[in-house]
Amino acid sequence: MKNFIIAGNWKMNCPDIPAFAAALPAQEPGPTVIIAPPFPFIPAALRAFLRCGVGVSAQDVSAHERGAFTGEVSAEHLASLGARYAIVGHSERRAYHGETNELVCAKASVALRHGLTPIICVGETMEQRRLGDTEAVLTRGVSQSANGLDPSKIIVAYEPVWAIGTGIAATALDAERAAELIAELVPGAPVLYGGSVTPDNARELLSKRHISGALIGGASLGADSLGAIINTAISLSKEAEEL
Numbered sequence: 001m002k003n004f005i006i007a008g009n010w011k012m013n014c015p016d017i018p019a020f021a022a023a024l025p026a027q028e029p030g031p032t033v034i035i036a037p038p039f040p041f042i043p044a045a046l047r048a049f050l051r052c053g054v055g056v057s058a059q060d061v062s063a064h065e066r067g068a069f070t071g072e073v074s075a076e077h078l079a080s081l082g083a084r085y086a087i088v089g090h091s092e093r094r095a096y097h098g099e100t101n102e103l104v105c106a107k108a109s110v111a112l113r114h115g116l117t118p119i120i121c122v123g124e125t126m127e128q129r130r131l132g133d134t135e136a137v138l139t140r141g142v143s144q145s146a147n148g149l150d151p152s153k154i155i156v157a158y159e160p161v162w163a164i165g166t167g168i169a170a171t172a173l174d175a176e177r178a179a180e181l182i183a184e185l186v187p188g189a190p191v192l193y194g195g196s197v198t199p200d201n202a203r204e205l206l207s208k209r210h211i212s213g214a215l216i217g218g219a220s221l222g223a224d225s226l227g228a229i230i231n232t233a234i235s236l237s238k239e240a241e242e243l
């Protein structure tokens with residue numbers, strides 16, 4: 001049976017954290033739920049979410065251990081706060097901050113060294129998809145971004161760039177095809193799908209064999225919509241148990 005992972009990426013937004021935590025469905029037993037608030041809100045998120053079993057993630061982490069890197073946030077400091085995950089290589093960081101697979105791998109490695117689980121994002125642009133390059137982009141993205149890392153210690157998110165924030169999710173079939181390819185490259189690593197996941201399409205996506213969860217942007221900003229996706233994961237797990 002899949003142990004679903006439902007991760008919310010709040011990006012540069014922050015709902016009222018105590019109200020949000022109070023409105024989430026009970027977790028026990030349930031999927032692994034992770035919230036990635038902006039850096040300044042990590043302590044408040046830890047206070048509010050720890051008691052309901054929600055793990056807290058950073059949205060990024062420095063590739064450096066420490067030192068003269070103004071504005072960077074180290075894995076060591078994040079781990080010392082109590083964060084347990086770090087998203088690395090989100091397409092917004094790749095697009096707006098020039099992050100390469102090699103840099104993403106360095107970030108994931110430093111996260112791992114400090115006990116944070118990296119959530120490594122990969123995905124093709126619409127142009128790459130049109131050119132038929134999706135497989136090559138994903139293969140390169142995963143093998144370079146997770147180069148030398150223990151697959152059992154990482155999470156990979158397949159996030160087609162064209163599906164992020166557009167309201168147009170990949171079809172469950174395409175997402176499954178990509179997740180299967182990724183699962184072959186990093187056997188044992190859970191593969192999440194991300195890109196316009198909503199309560200309406202979560203069931204179809206999460207039902208797919210190689211999709212172990214979702215990385216959710218917009219729909220993770222409301223406790224109702226994130227709660228509905230968590231409940232979908234709970235009911236899929238129950239259905240699988242009954243089979």
Ligand code: PGA
Nearest residue numbers: 164165195196216217218
């Ligand atoms: P979205 O974002 O759910 O708003 O499309 C997903 C992401 O950026 O991780």
